[in-house]
Amino acid sequence: MDQETFQQLVDTVERFVRERLRPREDEVAVNDTIPVEIIQEMRELGLFGLAVPEEFGGLGLTLSEEIRVGFKLGGTSPAFRSVIGTNNGIGSQGIIIDGTPEQRAHYLPRMASGELIGSFCLTEPEAGSDAGSLRTSARRDGDHFVLNGTKRFITNAPQAGMFTVFARTDPESRSASGVTAFIVDAKTEGVSLGKKDRKMGQHGAHTCDVIFDAARVPVAAIIGGEANLGKGFATAMKVLDRGRLTIAAVCVGVAERLIADSLAYAMERKQFGQPIVEFQLVQAMFADMRAESFAAQCMVEETARRFDAGKTIATEAACCKMFASEMVGRVADKAVQIHGGAGYVADAGIERFYRDVRLFRIYEGTTQIQQLVIARNMTREARRKTGG
Numbered sequence: 001m002d003q004e005t006f007q008q009l010v011d012t013v014e015r016f017v018r019e020r021l022r023p024r025e026d027e028v029a030v031n032d033t034i035p036v037e038i039i040q041e042m043r044e045l046g047l048f049g050l051a052v053p054e055e056f057g058g059l060g061l062t063l064s065e066e067i068r069v070g071f072k073l074g075g076t077s078p079a080f081r082s083v084i085g086t087n088n089g090i091g092s093q094g095i096i097i098d099g100t101p102e103q104r105a106h107y108l109p110r111m112a113s114g115e116l117i118g119s120f121c122l123t124e125p126e127a128g129s130d131a132g133s134l135r136t137s138a139r140r141d142g143d144h145f146v147l148n149g150t151k152r153f154i155t156n157a158p159q160a161g162m163f164t165v166f167a168r169t170d171p172e173s174r175s176a177s178g179v180t181a182f183i184v185d186a187k188t189e190g191v192s193l194g195k196k197d198r199k200m201g202q203h204g205a206h207t208c209d210v211i212f213d214a215a216r217v218p219v220a221a222i223i224g225g226e227a228n229l230g231k232g233f234a235t236a237m238k239v240l241d242r243g244r245l246t247i248a249a250v251c252v253g254v255a256e257r258l259i260a261d262s263l264a265y266a267m268e269r270k271q272f273g274q275p276i277v278e279f280q281l282v283q284a285m286f287a288d289m290r291a292e293s294f295a296a297q298c299m300v301e302e303t304a305r306r307f308d309a310g311k312t313i314a315t316e317a318a319c320c321k322m323f324a325s326e327m328v329g330r331v332a333d334k335a336v337q338i339h340g341g342a343g344y345v346a347d348a349g350i351e352r353f354y355r356d357v358r359l360f361r362i363y364e365g366t367t368q369i370q371q372l373v374i375a376r377n378m379t380r381e382a383r384r385k386t387g388g
């Protein structure tokens, strides 16, 4: 996409967020539903296919471009971004990265248009951070596999038309090896949904259990075909590397929104005869917020640049996810503090963001998992260099 067209897209998204999404934040949180006309407008803007290659009907953005859109989408309730989040990220990337040409041609155009919602089924009741210990089984039966197991906290599952499901095809293995990624149509017999989870925040974005009870899928449903039997865990990790960066971008966007709202409030709100922004203790909070958000933005931009240059970003994406999600938590906390009582009651929406951003430190890998990934990769790199 040429720079002028891309800038138009960024401006359009910024305007859409300001004029269409922000006015409806409270309504979405109260009703726990994104209005259908908003979803339709997202379709028309091409937002479901930001990361889908152009040949399959998407906008084909580079990661550097996609994160810039993510900064803008972070300017409103994260629930809005969640609607398009899985189709651009964990719901489609398995197919984009490792799918066969037939799988790409079959699924991606409908995902790019928003007609088909994709969802990512990795987490289970007993397997969260230790994703490699998952128990959902896929037993071979002729030219089919039979899936049994339960997946938990699956984002967009209530709306999904297809699932990327990680299941154990090697019953002897207990770890990441022997896990295979399947594409499973939501209408497959034996696939059912649990009731919607009641969550702390991000109302309007939905998660639930997905249950597989002798669900039969053809061998052709393995992502990447039979050659990828037992290689699904690596697909999950590649998808998550990218996903973690896009979440970090949204964290920056939300932080910027909270900084702007807090600044506007602090310039208006008078105490001791002057706007509270004139007080140095309040200024210190603003300086910390600005510096931290700026640092996260720079990290995200640099990591996206490295990805677009063909480099692996597992360590950097984990650094970005860890820093940006923790950063926006601190920013949200300061935003409540600056707003005082107005930050604690629901009217200003600040307490809603405070609850919404809590999820960023948990999903697509907790902060502790990011730390583990970073430290592990550092150790491996050092061993590789020293031959140890």
Ligand code: COS
Pocket (backbone or CB within 6 Å): 120, 122, 123, 128, 129, 130, 131, 132, 133, 175, 176, 177, 233, 234, 235, 237, 238, 240, 241, 314, 363, 364, 365, 366, 369, 372, 373
């Ligand atoms: N890119 C490509 N391949 C990767 C990879 C990456 N970033 N990270 C790991 N792999 C591959 C490894 O190379 C290894 O393959 P081989 O056995 O062929 O060498 C395989 O995946 C297993 O890797 P590893 O041994 O590191 O797996 P572990 O079971 O020790 O788990 C962690 C690694 C903890 C990092 C992983 O389980 C994880 O990310 N957990 C969090 C899961 C998560 O984010 N859940 C959120 C739910 S999704 S919303």
